[in-house]
Amino acid sequence: MSTGYVWHELYGWHDTGTYAGLVPASLMSQPYQHFESPESKQRFHSLVEVSGLAPHLTRIFPEPASDEDILRVHTPQHLARIKAESAQPKGGDAGDGTSPFGHEGFAIAALAAGGSIAALNSVLDGTVRNSYALVRPPGHHARPETGMGFCIFSNAAIAIRHAQAKNPDLRVATVDWDVHHGNGTQAAFVCDPSVLTVSLHQDDLFPRGSGSLTEQGEGAGAGYAINVPLPAGTGNGGYLHAMATIVVPALRRFKPDVIVVPSGFDASCFDPLGRMSVTAAGYRAMTRALMDIADEVCAGRIMMTHEGGYSPTYVPICGVTVLSEMSGVPVDVIPEVYAGFDTMPEHVLSPWQAALIEEVRVAHALPTVAG
Ligand code: 3YP
Ligand code: ZN
Numbered sequence: 001m002s003t004g005y006v007w008h009e010l011y012g013w014h015d016t017g018t019y020a021g022l023v024p025a026s027l028m029s030q031p032y033q034h035f036e037s038p039e040s041k042q043r044f045h046s047l048v049e050v051s052g053l054a055p056h057l058t059r060i061f062p063e064p065a066s067d068e069d070i071l072r073v074h075t076p077q078h079l080a081r082i083k084a085e086s087a088q089p090k091g092g093d094a095g096d097g098t099s100p101f102g103h104e105g106f107a108i109a110a111l112a113a114g115g116s117i118a119a120l121n122s123v124l125d126g127t128v129r130n131s132y133a134l135v136r137p138p139g140h141h142a143r144p145e146t147g148m149g150f151c152i153f154s155n156a157a158i159a160i161r162h163a164q165a166k167n168p169d170l171r172v173a174t175v176d177w178d179v180h181h182g183n184g185t186q187a188a189f190v191c192d193p194s195v196l197t198v199s200l201h202q203d204d205l206f207p208r209g210s211g212s213l214t215e216q217g218e219g220a221g222a223g224y225a226i227n228v229p230l231p232a233g234t235g236n237g238g239y240l241h242a243m244a245t246i247v248v249p250a251l252r253r254f255k256p257d258v259i260v261v262p263s264g265f266d267a268s269c270f271d272p273l274g275r276m277s278v279t280a281a282g283y284r285a286m287t288r289a290l291m292d293i294a295d296e297v298c299a300g301r302i303m304m305t306h307e308g309g310y311s312p313t314y315v316p317i318c319g320v321t322v323l324s325e326m327s328g329v330p331v332d333v334i335p336e337v338y339a340g341f342d343t344m345p346e347h348v349l350s351p352w353q354a355a356l357i358e359e360v361r362v363a364h365a366l367p368t369v370a371g
Contacts, residue, residue: 001126001128001129002056002057002058002128002129002327003056003057003058003128003129003130003131003132003323003326003327004057004058004059004060004119004122004123004127004128004130004131004132005048005054005057005058005059005060005131005132005134005323006059006060006061006062006115006116006118006119006131006132006133006134006135007045007048007059007115007134008061008062008111008115008135010107010108010111011038011041011108011111011112011115011134011135011136012038012041012042012045012136013038013108014038014101014102014105014108014109014112014136014137015091015100015101015102015103015105016033016034016036016037016100016101016102016150017034017091017100017102018031018032018033018034019031019032019033019034019035019100020032021033021034021035021272022034022035022098034100035150035272035273035310036136036137036138036150036308036310038136039312040265040309040310040311040312040315040316041134041136041306041309041315043312043313043315043316044134044315044316044319044320045134046316047316047317047319047320047333048134048319048320048323051320051331051333052331053320053323053324053327053329053331056327056329057323057327058122058127058128058131060115060118060119060122060128060131060133061118062111062114062115062117062118062133062135063111063114063117063118064107064110064111064113064114065110065111065113065114065117065153065158065162067079069113069114069117069158069161069162070110070113070153070158072158072161072162072165073144073153073154073157073158073161073188074142074144074145074153074154075144075145077145078095078144078145078146078147082094082101082105082106082109082147082152082153083106085101085105085106086101086103086104086105086106086107087103087106088103089103090102090103091103091104091105092105093147094109094137094142094146094147094148094151094152095146095147095148096146096147096148096149098148098149098150099137099147099148099149099150099151099152101137101152105137105152106152108136108137109137109152109153110153111135112135112136112137112138112139112152112153112155113135113139113153113154113155113158113159115133115134115135115155115305116133116135116139116155116156116158116159116303116305117158117159117162117163118133119131119132119133119159119303119304119305120159120160120162120163120258120260120303121162121163123258123301123302123303124163124167124170124257124258124301129300129301130291130294130300130301130302130303130304130326131302131303131304132263132303132304132305132306132319132322132323132326133155133303133304133305133306134306134319135155135305135306136306137150137151137152138150138151138155138264138306138307138308139151139152139153139154139155139156139157139158139184139185139262139305139307140154140155140156140176140178140180140182140183140184140185140262140264140307141180141182141183141184141206141207142154142155142184143183143184143187144187144188148184148207149180149206149207150308151184154184154185154188155305156174156185156260156262156305157184157185157188157189159260159303159305160172160174160188160189160195160260161188163258164194170194170257170258171194171195171196171254171255171256171257172194172195172196172256172257172258172259172260173195173196173197173198173250173251173254173256173258173259173260174189174195174196174197174198174199174259174260174261174262175198175200175247175251175259175260175261175290176197176198176199176200176201176261176262176264176307177200177239177261177262177263177264177267177283177286178201178262178263178264178266178267178307178308178309179201179202179205179264179266179267179271179273179274179276179308180201180202180205180206180207180264180266180274180307180308181199181201181205181206181207181210181211181227181229182197182199182201182211182262182307183207183210183211185197185199185262186199186211186215186225186227189221189224189225190217190218190221190225191217191218191219191220191221192220192221192224193217193220193221193223193224195224196224196225196226196250196251196254196256197217197224197225197226198225198226198227198228198246198247198250199211199226199227199228200228200230200239200242200243200247200267201227201228201229201230201267202229202230202231202232202234202267202274202275202276203229203230203231203232203356204229205232205274205275211227211229212227212229213227213228213229213356213359213360213363215227216363216364223364224254226246226250226360226364227360228242228246228247228356228357228360229356230242230276230353230356230357231350231352231353231356232275232276233275233276233277233346233350234267234276234277234278234346234353235269235276235277235278235279235282235344235346235347235348236277236278236279236281236282236285236342236347237347237348237349237350237353238349238350238353238354238357239267239276239278239282239286240282240285240286240289241349241353241354241357242357242360243286243289243290244289244369245357245358245360245361245366245369246357246360246361246364246366247289247290247293248289248292248293248369249361249366249367249369250364250366251293251294251297252293252296252297253366255297255298256297256298257298257301258298258301258302258303259290259293259294259298259301259302259303260302260303260304260305261290261302261303261304261305262304262305262307263304263305263306263307263322264306264307264308264309265283265308265309265311265314265315265318265319266307266308266309266310268280268283268309268311268314268315268318269314269341269344270311270313270314271309271310271311271314272310272311273308273310277344277346277347278318279318279338279341279342279347280314280317280318280321280333280334280338281321281334281339281342282342282347283318283321283322284321284322284324284325287322287325287326288325290302291325291326302326304322304326306319314338316333317333317334317335317338320333321333321334
C-alpha cells in the first residue's frame with residue numbers, strides 16, 4: 001500500500017503580501033516577502049516531482065472544507081469574519097496582524113483544511129497506508145475563535161473532527177514537530193480524552209508563554225495533552241531522545257487508531273525562525289520512529305499535514321526525505337555538503353536536554369525505556 005500526497009496549485013497562491021519577513025514594507029523596510037511565502041512549499045512540491053518520487057505516490061486532490069467542517073472547530077464569528085475580509089479587494093488578517101491573506105483567501109484556507117481532511121480520509125478508508133498533505137496556509141496556531149501565527153483555520157483539528165463525525169469512536173494522537181507550540185490543535189481537544197495532543201517545540205518561542213510542561217489538558221482531557229518544551233539549540237540527538245522517551249511510550253499507552261503529525265520543518269538547522277538544529281537525516285529518523293510505533297499500535301496509519309518551515313532551500317530536502325521514508329522509495333536528495341551537518345556537536349544529547357525530557361516523562365508517568 002502506498003503513500004498519499006496532497007498538493008493543489010492554489011496553495012501556492014495564498015497571498016501573504018509584501019513584507020520584509022514579519023515587517024510590512026515601509027521606508028525603513030525594503031519590500032520583500034512575508035516569511036510565510038509560497039517559496040519553501042512550492043519548491044518542496046517541485047522536488048517531489050523532480051526527485052522521481054511523484055510517480056510512486058498516490059496523488060490526492062482536495063475539496064474545500066465545508067462550513068460544517070470548519071464549524072466543528074471554529075466559532076461562527078471567526079468563520080464569518082474570514083469570509084467578510086476575504087471578500088475585500090485587499091483581503092485581511094486572520095487575527096493577530098501577522099497572518100495576512102489576500103482577496104479570496106478564505107477559499108484557499110478552506111482548501112487547506114480540505115487537504116488535511118482528504119489526506120486523513122484516505123488513510124482511514126485504507127486507500128493508502130500513510131499520507132502527507134502539503135497545504136498552505138498552515139493551521140496549528142489557529143484557535144476556535146481566531147487565527148494567529150500565519151494560520152487561518154486549524155487544519156489538523158478540522159480533519160480529526162471530520163473523521164470523528166463519521167466514526168465517533170475514533171481515537172487520534174497528534175505529534176506536532178513544528179518548532180513552535182501547536183497551541184491551536186491543543187486548544188481544540190484540551191478537554192477531550194479521545195485525542196491525545198503531543199507537541200515537541202522550542203521552549204517559549206511562539207506563542208510566548210504557551211506550551212509549558214504544566215499544560216497537560218483540562219477536565220475530562222486532563223493528562224491528554226503532552227508538551228515537550230525543548231531548550232533552544234536542540235539537534236537530532238535531543239529530538240530522537242524525546243521521541244524514544246516521551247512520544248513512543250505515550251503512543252504505546254494511548255493506542256490511537258491513527259497518528260496525525262502537524263509537520264513543520266522550522267526546527268531545522270537552516271531555519272530563520274527557529275533556533276534548533278534538526279537535519280534531514282534527523283527528520284528521516286523521527287519519521288522511522290513514528291512509523292515503527294504506528295505499525296505496532298495502528299496498522300501504520302499516519303497522516304502528516306504541513307505547518308511551518310521557512311528555508312526555501314532546505315525545507316524541500318527535509319520534506320522529500322520524510323516522504324521517502326514514509327513511502328519506502330529510496331530517494332536521496334541530501335547534498336554531500338549538507339550531510340556534514342549531521343556530525344556537528346549540537347546533535348549530541350546534552351545533560352540539560354536530557355533533564356527536561358526526564359521531567360516530562362516523570363510528569364506524565366511514562367515508563368522508562370529499556371536499554
Ligand atoms: C508567527 C509570528 C512569529 C513566529 C511565527 C511562527 C509561525 C510558525 O511557523 N508557526 O508554526
Ligand atoms: Zn512553526
